[in-house]
Amino acid sequence: xxxxxxxxxxxxxxxxxxxxxxxxxxxxxxxxxxxxxxxxxxxxxxxxxxxxxxxxxxxxxxxxxxxxxxxxxxxxxxxxxxxxxxxxxxxxxxxxxxxxxxxxxxxxxxxxxxxxxxxxxxxxxxxxxxxxxxxxxxxxxxxxxxxxxxxxxxxxxxxxxxxxxxxxxxxxxxxxxxxxxxxxxxxxxxxxxxxxxxxxxxxxxxxxxxxxxxxxxxxxxxxxxxxxxxxxxxxxxxxxxxxxxxxxxxxxxxxxxxxxxxxxxxxxxxxxxxxxxxxxxxxxxxxxxxxxxxxxxxxxxxxxxxxxxxxxxxxxxxxxxxxxxxxxxxxxxxxxxxxxxxxxxxxxxxxxxxxxxxxxxxxxxxxxxxxxxxxxxxxxxxxxxxxxxxxxxxxxxxxxxxxxxxxxxxxxxxxxxxxxxxxxxxxxxxxxxxxxxxxxxxxxxxxxxxxxxxxxxxxxxxxxxxxxxxxxxxxxxxxxxxxxxxxxxxxxxxxxxxxxxxxxxxxxxxxxxxxxxxxxxxxxxxxxxxxxxxxxxxxxxxxxxxxxxxxxxxxxxxxxxxxxxxxxxxxxxxxxxxxxxxxxxxxxxxxxxxxxxxxxxxxxxxxxxxxxxxxxxxxxxxxxxxxxxxxxxxxxxxxxxxxx
Numbered sequence: 215x216x217x218x219x220x221x222x223x224x225x226x227x228x229x230x231x232x233x234x235x236x237x238x239x240x241x242x243x244x245x246x247x248x249x250x251x252x253x254x255x256x257x258x259x260x261x262x263x264x265x266x267x268x269x270x271x272x273x274x275x276x277x278x279x280x281x282x283x284x285x286x287x288x289x290x291x292x293x294x295x296x297x298x299x300x301x302x303x304x305x306x307x308x309x310x311x312x313x314x315x316x317x318x319x320x321x322x323x324x325x326x327x328x329x330x331x332x333x334x335x336x337x338x339x340x341x342x343x344x345x346x347x348x349x350x351x352x353x354x355x356x357x358x359x360x361x362x363x364x365x366x367x368x369x370x371x372x373x374x375x376x377x378x379x380x381x382x383x384x385x386x387x388x389x390x391x392x393x394x395x396x397x398x399x400x401x402x403x404x405x406x407x408x409x410x411x412x413x414x415x416x417x418x419x420x421x422x423x424x425x426x427x428x429x430x431x432x433x434x435x436x437x438x439x440x441x442x443x444x445x446x447x448x449x450x451x452x453x454x455x456x457x458x459x460x461x462x463x464x465x466x467x468x469x470x471x472x473x474x475x476x477x478x479x480x481x482x483x484x485x486x487x488x489x490x491x492x493x494x495x496x497x498x499x500x501x502x503x504x505x506x507x508x509x510x511x512x513x514x515x516x517x518x519x520x521x522x523x524x525x526x527x528x529x530x531x532x533x534x535x536x537x538x539x540x541x542x543x544x545x546x547x548x549x550x551x552x553x554x555x556x557x558x559x560x561x562x563x564x565x566x567x568x569x570x571x572x573x574x575x576x577x578x579x580x581x582x583x584x585x586x587x588x589x590x591x592x593x594x595x596x597x598x599x600x601x602x603x604x605x606x607x608x609x610x611x612x613x614x615x616x617x618x619x620x621x622x623x624x625x626x627x628x629x630x631x632x633x634x635x636x637x638x639x640x641x642x643x644x645x646x647x648x649x650x651x652x653x654x655x656x657x658x659x660x661x662x663x664x665x666x667x668x669x670x671x672x673x674x675x676x677x678x679x680x681x682x683x684x685x686x687x688x689x690x691x692x693x694x695x696x697x698x699x700x701x702x703x704x705x706x707x708x709x710x711x712x713x714x715x716x717x718x719x720x721x722x723x724x725x726x727x728x729x730x731x732x733x734x735x736x737x738x739x740x741x742x743x744x745x746x747x748x749x750x751x752x753x754x755x756x757x758x759x760x761x762x763x764x765x766x767x768x769x770x771x772x773x774x775x776x777x778x779x780x781x782x783x784x785x786x787x788x789x790x791x792x793x794x795x796x797x798x799x800x801x802x803x804x805x806x807x808x809x810x811x812x813x814x815x816x817x818x819x820x821x822x823x824x825x826x827x828x829x830x831x832x833x834x835x836x837x838x839x840x841x842x843x844x845x846x847x848x849x850x851x852x853x854x855x856x857x858x
Contacts (some may be wrong), residue, residue: 223528228572232407232579237401260400260828264501266298268508270401271306273408275509276516277358277585281412281578283364283557284516289535292454292525293857294466294683296517297475303510303850305483307478307843310506312753313484314493316667318828319756323494323599325487325663332666333674333743336604341678343600343684345655346487351592351628352489356584359630365559365578382586382626388683397587398492405512411577412519414570415562417528422491422565430455433525436532440539448538454525458858470719478722480655481660498828503839510846514810514853522556527557533559551699593625594618653722654692658729660682668753676737684729691721707720725813750825757825792833 232433262270287295322328326346330339359382434450439446453459458468483489496502528535540550547553560572598618603609609617635697636758662681665672691712698709707714716724748755 216332216513222568222571224569225572225575228538228569229575229579232572232576236400239400262492262495262501263497264364265508266398266402267492267496268507268512270398271403271489271505271509273401273581274488274492274515274585274588275407275513276408276580278514279562281581284355284520284735285527285561286554286556288521288524289528289557290552290554291465292451292456293454293521294369294457294459294464294471296857297457297466297471297854298479299513300485300850301472301475301479302513303846304655305480306479306489306506306510306513307503308480309484309493309498309848310503311843312591312728313663313667314490314502315499315829316751316753316756317494321750321825323486324596325490325597326600328751329662329666331675332748333672335674336745338674338678338681339600339602341681342659343643345659346596347593347625349652350488350589351625351656352619353655354447354589355394355586355593355625355628356583358589361610363448363755364555365575365582369559393708397591398495400583400589404581407573408577409512409515409519411573412515415523415566415574416518418570419523419561419565423526423529424672429522431527436536437527438533438536438538438542438543439762440533440537442538446533447538450528450536456572456858457854459766463847467717470717470723473723473726474653474657474719475662477726478657478719479663480658481656481658482652485659485663486656488588489594491592491595492588492692498818500835500839507839508847510843510850516763517853517857523561524557525616526556527561530562531564587823589626590622594621597621600788615847625794649696650718653718653725654688654695655685657722657725658688661726661729661733665730666752670748670752670754672733672737672743673740675740676735677737678731680729680733683732684725685726687725690720695730721739727782729740751816756820757829 244782284295284299317325317328320328320331322331326342329342330336336761354393420426423432432455436450438448453464457471459466459471461467461469475524493502496505499677533542533548535553537546537553543553547556549555559578562571562578566574596619596626598614598621602617604612606613647737661684662677666677666835694712695718698713700709701707745755750757
């Protein structure tokens with residue numbers, strides 16, 4: 215039976231109204247003042263309240279890959295992957311309470327820039343900048359584009375690559391014109407749309423299947439009709455409704471899962487540009503902490519908003535969602551390795567009434583657009599401020615803004631080229647692909663940053679060679695993984711032991727250990743940094759009110775050194791003689807948010823007074839934030855215990 219498309223007038227009306235609302239929000243941000251300098255474009259002027267910060271943290275993380283990939287993993291293997299969502303609560307709190315004060319004290323736009331200020335030199339900054347862009351392409355952009363295009367393909371019947379072009383054409387415009395503020399405020403609107411629409415689907419789907427108890431029973435009976443005889447191919451897992459699975463034979467062994475979703479994901483929530491950039495844009499530390507708490511609570515919802523609907527979809531449509539025969543899968547979803555990724559969109563298009571289907575289409579578009587615009591903005595920030603500004607030390611502010619926009623277009627093309635590999639990886643389970651690749655390439659970054667922030671003895675030699683050793687291990691494992699895909703159900707296992715006996719979650723934990731040991735040993739064998747070089751860049755030496763005199767002297771000397779071309783610093787060119795500007799050029803500059811002159815700052819403020827103002831907290835609000843953070847941790851622990 216063919217899945218119905220999105221062709222009813224009520225659905226189309228809802229989608230059109232959604233685009234009008236997004237356009238209104240986007241135009242408001244485009245027309246706002248003070249968006250025509252680097253600080254406003256990349257950090258939204260550091261004037262964002264806690265609730266847009268929290269909503270943007272959530273929607274930047276929750277993209278179409280979650281609605282497609284997380285629901286698909288739920289359909290294929292149950293609820294274990296929810297650990298990656300729930301552990302976000304303690305990790306995002308760690309960002310607000312411990313990491314962010316150090317980043318603010320250092321006065322940075324990007325996380326690679328922080329590493330340069332922490333250790334000196336520029337090779338670690340360039341290395342991390344290039345690595346971040348690679349990670350955004352292989353684990354974020356390509357995945358978001360593929361998942362979004364898959365949903366559009368099912369809903370509208372368009373070709374996959376035509377869907378991709380339409381998707382990119384809409385999303386790139388918002389980021390190019392509006393900068394981070396446009397991204398954050400449209401993210402806030404789209405978070406509301408996502409939550410309301412997803413809750414509507416949860417209610418309707420649970421009503422259809424008859425409640426949670428019926429879901430448990432029907433899911434375990436959801437076996438496709440066409441499968442290998444005398445085999446367990448296509449059978450649901452016996453432990454599908456449990457997070458903690460066998461540490462040896464489990465598809466997600468619980469020790470590795472807990473380690474990877476906590477320490478292994480620390481880099482994402484505390485050291486990744488897409489996430490940290492939203493917190494850097496907050497009005498002050500209290501607003502940043504409030505945003506972290508809101509994002510943490512929202513991250514408790516995906517079990518109910520995505521995984522359970524994916525499992526319901528399998529229970530209702532086992533022959534399609536749970537297919538294991540390559541020919542059947544090819545016919546159903548054009549992917550012979552499995553069709554679990556269609557679980558969520560199929561549930562939407564098959565189950566929901568007219569009008570509500572249009573709302574869920576708007577939900578998916580919200581997820582797609584919020585993720586892509588966030589990644590586009592953060593990627594252009596890293597490329598422009600860390601790489602281009604290094605290559606062209608005297609680049610004007612106008613040049614930096616133009617380069618940041620052009621780089622977004624380049625990213626789109628590179629991401630499309632990676633999509634065929636995404637489609638076939640990890641047995642068709644998109645979320646498994648995301649976590650595996652992030653584990654291979656991202657996990658060592660967490661060890662690098664946590665030691666850099668909390669261990670003063672760490673130096674540049676240890677940081678650079680330690681992270682390089684960790685990534686060599688990860689790249690070798692990733693190459694072996696891609697070269698030896700999992701066999702189809704019923705076929706003999708021929709993969710090497712490194713894949714069969716060392717689960718990728720265990721391998722991620724090994725990489726953390728290897729990276730940390732390498733950093734510690736190399737740092738201890740080489741010269742330590744001077745104490746004055748550590749002012750404001752570690753947890754123990756972050757700025758304090760009583761340090762005003764000494765720290766101002768150190769910062770002033772560092773600033774003078776950084777802005778001196780003779781010391782490989784970054785200097786912004788002085789404006790040339792002004793020439794008359796035509797009306798067409800002025801109009802174009804206004805729409806694109808180009809500066810009228812070159813007086814804007816291209817570095818965040820490192821003024822002692824402003825930094826202390828950001829970090830200063832009201833005692834009453836500090837207690838409120840701490841209590842809410844504690845409640846969030848208790849709720850998270852309860853959920854783990856309930857679904858153990």
